[in-house]
Amino acid sequence: MVVHNQLSGNPEPSRADKEVTTKLIEAGNILEINLLDHLIIGNNQHFSFFSHGLIPK
Structure with missing residues (x-):
């Protein structure tokens, strides 16, 4: 994450x-490490x- x-x-x-x-997803695939999520925080939101379907399950 x-x-x-x-x-x-x-x-x-x-x-x-x-x-x-x-x-990061591509590098993780090579290393057999799944990227679970990438969160961006700003103005008390994320x-x-x-959740937006930009990282495969």
Whole structure:
């Protein structure tokens, strides 16, 4: 699981957030480690890549 905060306060993922998540999934596949979720925290809210279907089960 990866968690980070957005300095802007907006928890919506940026293009870079999506690209990093894809690379983490690919690296995890090579190492046989599943990425469970990537959470972005901001303004007392969060965005979950898993909940939005952006990380496979």
